[in-house]
Amino acid sequence: MTVSGNRPRVLLVDDEANLLDGMRRQLRREFDVETAVGAAKGLFALRQPEPFEVIVSDFLMPGINGAEFLAAARKVAPDTTRMLLTGHTDLEDAAATVNRGQVFRMLLKPVDTETMSAALRDCVAQHRLLVAERELLEQTLNGSVKALTDVLALASPDAFGRANRMSRLAARILDALEEEIPDRWAVELAVMMSQIGIVSLPPAVAEKLAVGGELTPAEQAMVDALPTVAGQLVSAIPRLAPVAEAIRYSRKNFDGSGQPEDGVAGAAIPLGARLIRIVEDYDRLLIEGVTPAVAAATVDSRSGTYDPTLSAVLRTAAAATGGETVRAVSLQDLRPGMVLAAPVTSRSHVRLVSAGQEVTVGLLTRLHNFAALEDGVAEPVVVTETAAALANEPSVS
DSSP, X not given: OOEETTEEEEEEEESOHHHHHHHHHHHTTTSEEEEEESHHXXXXXXXXXXXXXXXXXXXXXXXXXXXXXXXXHHHHXXXXXXXXXXXOOOHHHHHHHHHHHTOSEEEESSOOHHHHHHHHHHHHHHHHHHHHHHHHHXXXXXXXHHHHHHHHHHHOHHHHHHHHHHHHHHHHHHHHOSSOOTTHHHHHHHHHHTTGGGGGSOHHHHHHHHHTOOOOHHHHHHHHTHHHHHHHHHHTSTTOHHHHHHHHTTTBOTTSOBSSOSSOOGGGSOHHHHHHHHHHHHHHHHHXXXXXXXXXXXXXXXXXTSOHHHHHHHHXXXXXXXXXXXXXXXXXXXXXXXXXXXXXXXXTOOEEEOTTOBOOHHXXXXXXXXXXXXXXXXXXXXXXXXXXXXXXXXXXO
16 A cells, blocks of 8 residues: 555546546545546556556547457456546446456546545555555465475475575576566465475485485385475465465476376466475485486486476576685574585484585574584584675684
8 A cells, every 4th residue: 555645646548638637636635636538648657666556447438449458458457446437328338348457436527526525535445445455465375385394494404404405406407598487476475395305205205315325115105205295384374376386296207207297398387386496406416416417417417307497597596606615614603695505413413403404593593402412513513695795894814
């Protein structure tokens, strides 16, 4: 919700400047009114930093008519409520106009000031309702996701560390792709939450998976079922259907083989699934001890398994260090945002947390709890940090 002072912002679009001036004078006491002569100037006005709560457009304008303008405006300012003024009375044309631009109100000209003001108030109320609902959903969504990832961090630090490593690499790959990624948030979230199913594994199996150990056929069957388990957990959260679908398809090969067996192949496989497939296998190779260059080359050699575009980008993204510096810090100086460059162990060399995990508040709590035990935590802890992070914090000698 954005207002100028106490007045809602309204954009009036018409091809007659005199008419716009008259409407602005009639409405300015209740609304902060801005005008634009013609559709082109209307679209330009919508790109201002401060958004409008309502757009009102005349239907009959040269070039782009009001219905076409509002359809375009919806792409530029989807949260702004749209209203159309028209002299047309044909119901079929009116219905098509409303549907095309998803118009909230349509008024027949001429319109008196009282009717116009009442309609604008309804539009403002609709705008604020939609914005409030979206903010509530986003807060609920973010809270649900954070709760799940916090549980993963505490229940399986190894899996949480793997998810963080995969997420960082996935972000570099997405940044390097030339085309714009629709709903990128869902793609990145799918990568982060792809490991949530590991909480269903027996501890011994999860430990084998963390260190790249050999699995028995029964254990492998458990691991193969992880995408299904994770998809079921995620699908229970509202609005995460595309995230759950990406996770379920994450064992699908680009040539259509793999799970699920449904004939889907190539670009028809969700991008999130294709991304999980490649970054998870790459990370598994690193766990097995190969170098990043060898891991990238191995992935690149598996024809038909991965999206060729992602595979090509991975070769460059995997080699990028992003200005990271390795250093040793005490447990007391460990901070959220650091990334573990080596496993954290107890003083008797029992592994507590795997390398590659990003330090979070939950992880710090876990390590401080271990430090309170007799076996404690071996120090110093080896971490990687970006140059930007190091600039804000003095190095530990």
